[in-house]
Amino acid sequence: MIASCLCYLLLPAARLFRALSDAFFTCRKNAFLAKSSSPQVDGDFAMAPRGPDQEECEGLLEQWQEEGSSQALSTVSEGLLVDKGVAESSLAHLMDNPGEQDAASEDKWSSRQLSDLWAAENLEESFPEVLGEEPLPEVEGPMWAEVPVQTGPQYADCAVLPVGALAAEQWEEDPAVVAWSIAPEPVPQEEAPIWSFEGLGQLQPPPVEIPYHEILWREWEDFSTQPDAQGLEAGDGPQFQFTLMSYNILAQDLMQQSSELYLHCHPDILSWNYRFANLMQEFQHWDPDILCLQEVQEDHYWQQLEPSLRMMGFTCFYKRRTGCKTDGCAVCYKPTRFRLLCASPVEYFRPGLELLNRDNVGLVLLLQPLVPEGLGQVSVAPLCVANTHVLYNPRRGDVKLAQMAIFLAEVDKVARLSDGSHCPIILCGDLNSVPDSPLYNFIRDGELQYHGMPAWKVSGQEDFSHQLYQRKLQAPLWPSSLGITDCCQYVTSCHPKRSERPAGWAEPVIEEDISEPEPDFPRTVGTIQHCLHLTSVYTHFLPQHGRPEVTTMPLGLGMTVDYIFFSAESCKNGNRTDRRLCHDGTLKLLGRLSLLSEEILWAANGLPNPFCSSDHLCLLASFEMEVTAL
Numbered sequence: 001m002i003a004s005c006l007c008y009l010l011l012p013a014a015r016l017f018r019a020l021s022d023a024f025f026t027c028r029k030n031a032f033l034a035k036s037s038s039p040q041v042d043g044d045f046a047m048a049p050r051g052p053d054q055e056e057c058e059g060l061l062e063q064w065q066e067e068g069s070s071q072a073l074s075t076v077s078e079g080l081l082v083d084k085g086v087a088e089s090s091l092a093h094l095m096d097n098p099g100e101q102d103a104a105s106e107d108k109w110s111s112r113q114l115s116d117l118w119a120a121e122n123l124e125e126s127f128p129e130v131l132g133e134e135p136l137p138e139v140e141g142p143m144w145a146e147v148p149v150q151t152g153p154q155y156a157d158c159a160v161l162p163v164g165a166l167a168a169e170q171w172e173e174d175p176a177v178v179a180w181s182i183a184p185e186p187v188p189q190e191e192a193p194i195w196s197f198e199g200l201g202q203l204q205p206p207p208v209e210i211p212y213h214e215i216l217w218r219e220w221e222d223f224s225t226q227p228d229a230q231g232l233e234a235g236d237g238p239q240f241q242f243t244l245m246s247y248n249i250l251a252q253d254l255m256q257q258s259s260e261l262y263l264h265c266h267p268d269i270l271s272w273n274y275r276f277a278n279l280m281q282e283f284q285h286w287d288p289d290i291l292c293l294q295e296v297q298e299d300h301y302w303q304q305l306e307p308s309l310r311m312m313g314f315t316c317f318y319k320r321r322t323g324c325k326t327d328g329c330a331v332c333y334k335p336t337r338f339r340l341l342c343a344s345p346v347e348y349f350r351p352g353l354e355l356l357n358r359d360n361v362g363l364v365l366l367l368q369p370l371v372p373e374g375l376g377q378v379s380v381a382p383l384c385v386a387n388t389h390v391l392y393n394p395r396r397g398d399v400k401l402a403q404m405a406i407f408l409a410e411v412d413k414v415a416r417l418s419d420g421s422h423c424p425i426i427l428c429g430d431l432n433s434v435p436d437s438p439l440y441n442f443i444r445d446g447e448l449q450y451h452g453m454p455a456w457k458v459s460g461q462e463d464f465s466h467q468l469y470q471r472k473l474q475a476p477l478w479p480s481s482l483g484i485t486d487c488c489q490y491v492t493s494c495h496p497k498r499s500e501r502p503a504g505w506a507e508p509v510i511e512e513d514i515s516e517p518e519p520d521f522p523r524t525v526g527t528i529q530h531c532l533h534l535t536s537v538y539t540h541f542l543p544q545h546g547r548p549e550v551t552t553m554p555l556g557l558g559m560t561v562d563y564i565f566f567s568a569e570s571c572k573n574g575n576r577t578d579r580r581l582c583h584d585g586t587l588k589l590l591g592r593l594s595l596l597s598e599e600i601l602w603a604a605n606g607l608p609n610p611f612c613s614s615d616h617l618c619l620l621a622s623f624e625m626e627v628t629a630l
């Protein structure tokens with residue numbers, strides 16, 4: 001009996017205590033780093049000085065002690081109980097359905113399951129096509145109730161541990177508690193952001209006044225002084241500079257459908273209205289010229305995001321996922337900086353094709369940069385901006401590759417110039433694949449030998465090598481009836497019809513593929529290629545921390561799945577695998593917003609947290625384009 005007590009109470013208690021103190025110490029260091037103006041502390045936690053910043057941090061802790069919230073206590077305890085072990089066990093159910101069944105069972109929101117869900121919740125209608133006057137659903141109360149209590153076997157270690165089992169000082173210093181214990185202050189009228197809750201009735205203003213970036217420090221990494229391939233620094237001669245953000249903003253519907261992923265979060269920070277205000281603050285703070293969003297819920301888009309972004313000076317395009325999915329991708333740009341040449345929504349769903357029976361989408365825009373007046377007679381190439389959210393299912397790499405092939409074919413079509421070359425391209429989004437995975441390497445290297453590869457390997461998200469049944473990729477990966485070659489080009493676009501396009505892309509180019517796909521074209525044996533010469537803005541590693549970069553944190557497990565790729569000059573050394581060494585072409589990377597490590601995000605209670613309102617971080621990069629005198 002005593003032994004079991006020791007085993008079930010003391011061990012977990014000790015483990016929890018260690019997790020809490022680790023998190024707290026990392027937080028304090030992070031907070032110091034974030035607030036410090038000293039260049040010496042740059043990236044080096046161990047060097048963080050004691051000083052006024054620490055006082056501020058402790059002040060916040062004291063404030064919390066005075067205001068102590070029981071809700072916050074339970075949330076913090078829950079948050080830190082989730083660990084990688086939990087992540088692994090919760091994904092274990094994916095492995096229970098080998099074989100053909102896995103397609104539907106892993107995509108949580110296949111149409112059948114979604115309709116079941118709606119039936120269960122007495123919500124038989126799908127989203128209305130025309131959005132009515134109905135008020136937004138109030139999610140705060142019911143959502144908390146919906147979050148299941150942690151009683152599953154995966155929580156056996158911790159659920160028995162009463163919060164009171166720990167000394168108060170240990171958990172009350174957690175950064176997450178500090179974060180949401182700050183008393184809500186009304187936003188002064190003149191500073192009220194355009195997305196404030198006017199007209200939304202009883203909703204509260206966002207409770208946090210400290211901008212998230214002061215807590216979760218993300219540095220701007222400036223490469224503009226590094227000379228380019230021609231030895232020119234940014235700013236030499238005429239130029240066109242712009243910034244682009246890619247951000248998976250976590251659709252509320254998806255979040256509620258898998259609420260078990262967000263048990264570590266205080267319910268208030270999961271309410272859409274809280275998250276919406278935070279997301280808008282983030283957009284406003286970084287103020288990109290182009291904004292590529294994923295997981296944009298359609299009703300939120302039309303009712304809140306699009307109107308608010310329009311007021312911020314954006315023109316927005318939206319593509320909802322097919323089927324009965326309620327979210328999609330948006331691309332927004334500042335019409336003061338770009339003129340639209342064409343917008344091309346991409347659906348990956350192909351009726352009757354098992355490989356392409358998923359509802360993911362992409363959106364490709366061709367934008368003409370508007371050169372500021374005063375530069376004289378100059379021209380700048382159009383810019384192709386492509387945004388997508390690829391299938392999540394870690395076991396269906398075959399589907400992901402086929403989706404990517406359609407996306408690349410669309411990008412090729414939109415960005416191809418009459419001489420067969422391409423205008424500058426930015427391809428971004430949530431690819432649900434990790435760095436160095438076959439899918440990632442395919443985009444970066446322009447080539448992938450896939451034949452015989454287990455489908456789960458393609459994205460690198462999970463290791464399913466222990467499974468008996470392993471779907472293997474077979475050549476050809478997609479049928480010729482898709483009308484896409486193994487070079488990821490539409491069959492029709494290989495025809496000289498292209499030369500009819502206006503030189504210099506002066507006019508909008510809106511072209512339909514009207515001709516029937518031609519089934520008879522040569523296929524390679526087990527290899528796919530593309531010729532867009534793309535390289536990643538991020539390196540996926542934080543040298544200062546010696547840790548991988550993280551763009552998302554499902555169940556506390558940090559990984560990169562979001563990317564901004566941009567076109568670079570291909571290497572002249574003929575070694576395709578050296579694409580990383582490519583130098584900048586017409587697009588020069590001027591800077592990027594640094595990502596974070598898993599450890600730092602842990603100190604902020606993972607994602608979402610009171611400051612970052614999605615389960616992904618935003619990616620932000622600054623580019624320069626060549627401007628040529630006419």
Ligand code: KL2
Nearest residue numbers: 106107108109248254258392430432552
């Ligand atoms: O990984 V994501 O989250 O890019 O952040 O993209 C998908 C997943 C998103 C759209 O399908 O929903 C999430 N378990 C956990 N998350 C899932 C699952 C699942 N089975 N299916 C979809 N998503």
